[in-house]
Amino acid sequence: MIVRDFNEEKLTARRVQTPSWESVRLLLKNDGMGFSFHITTIQPGARLKMHYRNHLEAVYCISGTGSIEDLQADAVHVVRPGIIYALDKHDAHLLCAETELVLACVFDPPLTGSEVHDDTGAYPLDPEAI
Known part of the structure; x- marks a missing residue:
């Protein structure tokens, strides 16, 4: 069983920060769950x-x-507490925060931990996932 405390984990290397977002990665590839989970x-x-x-x-x-825009379908959806969205087709999107957004995120395949977006807005693929 894996048990972690968000407040403790945000003081570790599991917290990744950029000027526009930060992510506390509570479950990662090395946890063996088959997905990663982040706040x-x-x-x-x-x-x-x-x-x-x-x-x-x-x-x-x-x-x-905030809002999320599906850039291929040219559709904008409201993001507010209780809303879930799934990028099930590797959808190109624009996420806009009106206020501070706190999001629970699940990735498949799981992230390894320190990833940040590249210039195309993607995370690199873990070589072991190929």
């Missing part, structure tokens, strides 16, 4: 263009308000 905080006013070519992601909004 991610997006700063107010952030506009993040992302395209996870190598991963599927599901996101549940815990707090805050």
Whole structure:
């Protein structure tokens, strides 16, 4: 059984920060669960263009308000507490935070820990996943 405390983990290398977001990665590839689980905080006013070519992601909004735009379908959806969205087709998207967004995120394949978005908005694929 794996038991972790968010408040303790955010003081470790499992906390990855950029100017527009931070992510506390509570479960990672080396935990052997087959997915990774993160609590991610997006700063107010952030506009993040992302395209996870190598991963599927599901996101549940815990707090805050914003929107997610499906860049291929040209559709905008509200993000608020209780909303989940799933990037089931490696969807290119634009995530906009009106207020601070706190999100619970699941990635498949799991992240290894220190990934940040590349210039295309993707995380690199773990070579062992190929």
